Amino acid sequence: MKPGIHPDYHEITVVMTDGTEYTTHSCYGKPGDTLRLDVDTKSHPAWTGVQRMLDTGGQVAKFNKRFAGIGTRTKG
Helix, strand or coil: CCCCCCCCCEEEEEECCCCCEEEEEECCCCCCCEEECCCCCCCCHHHHCCCCCCCCCCHHHHHHHHCCCCCCCCCC
């Protein structure tokens, strides 16, 4: 390895959203720094399976109104 071209790889503490902590090695920050996570495997819907639908600006209502008649048959 060439000296002086690699990032500093050191120990940091990671704090999960529920407050649990663990120590790992990373290039983040300085040795001994703490990384506080906003989203992790205990809180993100991709891992928990719990999803919620956010209706920003009535987009869901607009979609439902626009495509409400699709799939219904009418006699005529």
